[in-house]
Amino acid sequence: MMSMRDNLRKAAPIAIALLFTAAPVVAAIDxxxxxxxxMRDLDKTIKYFEPDLTAQNADAAKEDAQVLLDGFKYTEGYFTRKGAQDAVEISRKGLKVISDVLSNVDSNNFEAAAAAAREAPELCKSCHDLYKPRLAR
Ligand code: HEC
Structure with a gap:
């Protein structure tokens, strides 16, 4: 009959293997x-984005939007190359949100534009939660 000790000896490697399986996704991408x-440009730009819209400053808001579009296009391409589909989806949502802002600016609907703009920082954050290394914060 197997003793308790034998059972433990068998279980230990499995427990260790599970520990490594549970390692965060973050480690998976170089x-x-x-x-x-x-990213630092995006960080500066996103701070002005909603205030520029609220102030109905169309030119400044369009400049901000262009920087943010370039940013989300960059992350879309980058994470496509890395095969990280969830990050690609987040980037595409970002492109959609910024395009919505721009079309609202074009139709002079700054309130709707500002509302759309408020979704952008959430998208930055949701990608960081998945892929930004914790120690870099
Ligand atoms: C699809 C993923 C993704 C999106 C979208 C994204 N980021 Fe990032 N960001 C990252 C990753 C990954 C890092 C960490 C890179 C590293 O450690 O080298 C990072 C790092 C950063 C940093 C730290 C830069 C530094 O100095 O080390 C800032 C600031 C930042 N992002 C701001 C933003 C802002 C603002 C947005 C939205 C407008 C955004 N990011 C959107 C993935 C993303």
Missing amino acids: LHDYDNDL
Whole structure:
């Protein structure tokens, strides 16, 4: 008959294997070629975006939107190359949100534009929750 000790000895490697399986997704992607300068530009731009819309400053808001579009296009391409489909989806939502903002600006509907703009930071955050290394925060 197997003793308790034998059972434990058998269970230990399995427990250790499970521990590694549960490691965060973050470790799975090599980010050495990621464009952090662009991310810092996005960070600056997103702070002005909603205030520019609320102030009905169409020119400034369009400039902001262009930077953000470039950013989401970059992340869409980058994470496509890395095979990270969830990050690609988030990037496409970002492109959609910014396009919605632009069409609302074009029809002079700044209130709807500002409402759409408020969704953008959530998208930045949801990608960071998945792929931004914790220690870099
Ligand atoms: C689809 C994924 C994704 C999206 C969307 C995204 N980011 Fe990031 N971001 C990352 C990853 C991954 C890193 C970490 C890169 C690294 O560690 O080299 C990062 C890093 C950053 C950093 C840190 C840069 C530094 O100096 O190290 C800032 C700031 C930032 N993002 C801002 C933003 C803002 C603002 C948005 C939205 C407008 C955004 N990001 C959208 C994935 C994303």
